[in-house]
Amino acid sequence: MSVAKNAGPFSGLLVIDLTHVLNGPFGTTMLSDLGARVVKVEPPGGGDDTREYGPFSQGRSLYFDVVNRGKESIVLDLKDKADREIFVTMVRRADVLAENYRPGVMARLGFAYDDLARINRKLVYASSSGFGQTGPLAMAPAYDTIIQAMSGIMSTTGMPDGPPTRVGTSLSDLLGGLYMFSGIASALYAREKSGRGAHVDIAMFDATLAFLEHGVMEYSATGHSLGRIGNRHPFLAPFDVFECADGHVAICCGNDHLFSQLCIALGRPDLLADTRYFDNTSRLENVDSLKKALEDVLRTRCVSHWLGTIQAAGVPVGPLLNVSEAVQHPQTRARNMLIEAGGLKMSGNPIKISGYPDPAVRPAAPALDEHGARLRDEFAPCFSAAAS
Amino acid sequence: MSVAKNAGPFSGLLVIDLTHVLNGPFGTTMLSDLGARVVKVEPPGGGDDTREYGPFSQGRSLYFDVVNRGKESIVLDLKDKADREIFVTMVRRADVLAENYRPGVMARLGFAYDDLARINRKLVYASSSGFGQTGPLAMAPAYDTIIQAMSGIMSTTGMPDGPPTRVGTSLSDLLGGLYMFSGIASALYAREKSGRGAHVDIAMFDATLAFLEHGVMEYSATGHSLGRIGNRHPFLAPFDVFECADGHVAICCGNDHLFSQLCIALGRPDLLADTRYFDNTSRLENVDSLKKALEDVLRTRCVSHWLGTIQAAGVPVGPLLNVSEAVQHPQTRARNMLIEAGGLKMSGNPIKISGYPDPAVRPAAPALDEHGARLRDEFAPCFSAAAS
Numbered sequence: 001m002s003v004a005k006n007a008g009p010f011s012g013l014l015v016i017d018l019t020h021v022l023n024g025p026f027g028t029t030m031l032s033d034l035g036a037r038v039v040k041v042e043p044p045g046g047g048d049d050t051r052e053y054g055p056f057s058q059g060r061s062l063y064f065d066v067v068n069r070g071k072e073s074i075v076l077d078l079k080d081k082a083d084r085e086i087f088v089t090m091v092r093r094a095d096v097l098a099e100n101y102r103p104g105v106m107a108r109l110g111f112a113y114d115d116l117a118r119i120n121r122k123l124v125y126a127s128s129s130g131f132g133q134t135g136p137l138a139m140a141p142a143y144d145t146i147i148q149a150m151s152g153i154m155s156t157t158g159m160p161d162g163p164p165t166r167v168g169t170s171l172s173d174l175l176g177g178l179y180m181f182s183g184i185a186s187a188l189y190a191r192e193k194s195g196r197g198a199h200v201d202i203a204m205f206d207a208t209l210a211f212l213e214h215g216v217m218e219y220s221a222t223g224h225s226l227g228r229i230g231n232r233h234p235f236l237a238p239f240d241v242f243e244c245a246d247g248h249v250a251i252c253c254g255n256d257h258l259f260s261q262l263c264i265a266l267g268r269p270d271l272l273a274d275t276r277y278f279d280n281t282s283r284l285e286n287v288d289s290l291k292k293a294l295e296d297v298l299r300t301r302c303v304s305h306w307l308g309t310i311q312a313a314g315v316p317v318g319p320l321l322n323v324s325e326a327v328q329h330p331q332t333r334a335r336n337m338l339i340e341a342g343g344l345k346m347s348g349n350p351i352k353i354s355g356y357p358d359p360a361v362r363p364a365a366p367a368l369d370e371h372g373a374r375l376r377d378e379f380a381p382c383f384s385a386a387a388s
Numbered sequence: 389m390s391v392a393k394n395a396g397p398f399s400g401l402l403v404i405d406l407t408h409v410l411n412g413p414f415g416t417t418m419l420s421d422l423g424a425r426v427v428k429v430e431p432p433g434g435g436d437d438t439r440e441y442g443p444f445s446q447g448r449s450l451y452f453d454v455v456n457r458g459k460e461s462i463v464l465d466l467k468d469k470a471d472r473e474i475f476v477t478m479v480r481r482a483d484v485l486a487e488n489y490r491p492g493v494m495a496r497l498g499f500a501y502d503d504l505a506r507i508n509r510k511l512v513y514a515s516s517s518g519f520g521q522t523g524p525l526a527m528a529p530a531y532d533t534i535i536q537a538m539s540g541i542m543s544t545t546g547m548p549d550g551p552p553t554r555v556g557t558s559l560s561d562l563l564g565g566l567y568m569f570s571g572i573a574s575a576l577y578a579r580e581k582s583g584r585g586a587h588v589d590i591a592m593f594d595a596t597l598a599f600l601e602h603g604v605m606e607y608s609a610t611g612h613s614l615g616r617i618g619n620r621h622p623f624l625a626p627f628d629v630f631e632c633a634d635g636h637v638a639i640c641c642g643n644d645h646l647f648s649q650l651c652i653a654l655g656r657p658d659l660l661a662d663t664r665y666f667d668n669t670s671r672l673e674n675v676d677s678l679k680k681a682l683e684d685v686l687r688t689r690c691v692s693h694w695l696g697t698i699q700a701a702g703v704p705v706g707p708l709l710n711v712s713e714a715v716q717h718p719q720t721r722a723r724n725m726l727i728e729a730g731g732l733k734m735s736g737n738p739i740k741i742s743g744y745p746d747p748a749v750r751p752a753a754p755a756l757d758e759h760g761a762r763l764r765d766e767f768a769p770c771f772s773a774a775a776s
Contacts, residue, residue, distance in 0.1 A: 009578030022601075054609075066605060113742070134723065136718050143640040143642075145627060148638075149629060149709070150714060153556060154708060158553060164629065168543075168617075169600055170602075171559075178566060179738050182739060206740075209738070210725070210735045212711055216454075216735050218711070220733040224712060230554070252529070321537070323543060324607050325540070326540035326543075327540070331520075335519075335593070347604050350597070
């Protein structure tokens, strides 16, 4: 490994990573980013499926590399006696085991939490799945699109006159991974006090429900669902995305003062005298005509013009950027949020903790079984293989 | 407090919570859910603004209560000498301080991380802000809509022929809060080893960039941005949301076998002989005509019919639910993801850790300064007020 492993809050910890595809690996990558040693255990016959997924760059799968950077790889057949012994030796010495198989798979291998807690009572064992380890849907297949559909998030995303809309990223996969990481960190802290590990059980479905915000509030207040309201704020106006001559800007007026500053900046002080826009309540009632009035002005000039003018008026405003523009923004560079691993560019680590490095170049994702020989040696069972 | 504080991995920890509105409070609520004692310090003149935000139920603000359940409240004027002394006494005894003021505000109060680390070197001090504590945009106003617009997530959400679309929840606010919680848990673990606290610096902008997934992969592979592709998968087909007679279903065919099962289940085995749909590559090239062919059949019957038929064929499928349906689903109940606090229904805690309770009824959010008198007594400076 040409790039040194960086120090972090989890330095010194050993993580057995049985996760695959996107959800689980996203969570364990955070452990790796924050200093843990993460050993990815892959099945024979090609390893993690995503090694074959595009997009590719320099012959490498970005899909795989992004969520496996900085890990070691060993291929183990968990149904093979000798490989199981190596695995069990790893479990004895590990701090964390993470897996995202469908519920029941680990138990059939004889490696459920209870099985492994008997071998290593300090083990933090994290399971991430679509619907969790319990409940009527525990065994249901769970792809991100299905979880987004069933959680309600799609029903609240989109234009009022348009269809329910998937969030333009695998939100439920990634949220499951981030909550799994959070649960592991919590259980590791608790272990310092109790001396015992625990089973962390995360569901992509639960994770997405926890992110519904206004949707659940509305249900709680009225018993009904909030429909789709496009890009605007449910309770404030104008607080939306608006079209300019060459793109869009987001403008957020949280109070009457900001609204009056905005109208003056746009050369439309007359709107302040219009009873339809007198206060936030009336502006919300007339939100469509207000948007049209503002866009009639905004469409006459470019985004760059309006950003300067509206910012100078002290009104919160920002451009709508595409991904290329966002990741190349000076702020992204200043925060080290576009890093390189194995020569590939990818999103960085958003958890910045003082006293630890946050390198712009991180270790690459491993080739399949890249560290197999060394790991088999390191985790050879105490009795020699010949004697068993 | 009529409902007992539950035990959790963070039991015994004292958190000073200076956060307000949505982003920070969402993060500190997770500490409260997981057992920490969280004391919300609110400014004079009404406290956290969101106490006045709707939607309301039983005279309580859901906006406030959802992200402040289980906390204590004290009003302190951090510019007043006597109140500052109480605050500093709290800092001496606290494990965590969390704040989401605009960068610079805490320093002007004399309560920057370096100031407070001198008083309590074990303090974990977490700051969450729109763009982070560093970089050219550090001081820019940051509402969720502006961060969503600038991060690129809106540019990838929506229909190919429709406008950029805001995710139907305050994604950037909530992600910032969840990453802040993750960073706090990580720093608390590290403190057990090092004996020192740290400054955790989280940006909503960074957090959203870390969730762009395919968007950044595509940029990395090609230098270009991925446009909006609606609800479908970028690399697999059919893997999308489809219209039935009375609603939508998500169907996910990750391989040829599942596609053939689907065609048979829909009574359209002829599609398997169509060269346009021969393999995944050709199906992706003809994704629009394939969608039309499938929807022509799906629109003839109800969602409930198709769920049964497609499920029986072993093809991953799920209904598109609105928020009311999602939160009332038996799976939601089985996972305890719709809880009650102070008589209000809200999303539960998705971090399930064995050995700790996950109560369906949790303590309410506090009234303003509800615990002020007791807390002023508990954290009275060592010298008596009269003598100072």
